[in-house]
Amino acid sequence: MPKALLREVAMDCISDMAQHLPTDCELFVIACRPGKADYDLVLPSPEANLNNVLDALRRPGLSIDGANIYKEAVCDLAIGAMAMGKQNNNPPPEGHWGERFWDIGRAEGQQRDDLVAALEHLVTVTTPDANGQIGAKEEHLAALENARAMIRLHRA
Template sequence: MSAINRFHEVANDALVQISDHLVPEAKLTLAIYVPGEPEQDIVLMGPGAAADEVVNTLRRRGGLSLDGSNIYKRMVCDSIIGAMAMGKQNSGPAPDGHWAKEFWEIGRAEGQQRDELVAALEHLVAVTTPDANGQLGAKEEHLASLEHARAMIRLHRG
């Protein structure tokens, strides 16, 4: 019997022994890891144990608050930021039913709002810019507002 198989057998026997002493509604999970070697991770879950509840327990009792630093939370946040950025650019939508779709749609709504604002500013500039003969009689403050609108258009059109 290999050392790994023997370990699993011993761990499983220990889980059974511990389970015999738990209150009836308690669930048991054993997690073993070697830092920096995720291929050696072992998670043994007793009957009826739910992964979400294990994570909730670690969050409550193991210091995994939303304010703490951990790689899983960082990866989730990076995925959300990426989905929102892709949505704003209207590219690479998350598939229907995927958890990131909601964030992609938030980003897309922001992108559409930006596009509508820029289009409105472009229209405003087009209809209020004096022609070569200065036919609109624009005042200096109007020209400053138009220049500001042009700067905003350049900024948001990239």
């Protein structure tokens, strides 16, 4: 049966089927050919919500552990947003769901930047100058304390 004919038959049947359901039920007719998109058909009744069908599929065992391209794309976006955030570039639009992943990456990048800055400062104040002298004792001790604080922060 051609896909167009199946769609037409399903559309005719959907209202008949819906009449036999409680009024708060949502009806979906779904046809697919695994591995191919040529026969994909998703027909919701007018009041149906796709999130509800996902919940209904999860109840009998649909899991986030199985492989599918949608899930892989979501994970790729989250990983990419964290990487962009760590580099502090290409933030998502304000309010986009990927923004929280970008923020996680940015926080990690900021911690790295703070740690590198503390180490650079410590190296600067403890490196002997041309006369073999090390910077002022107070500055040296402050840089050491800052480095210790950064180490404690990163171990927490």
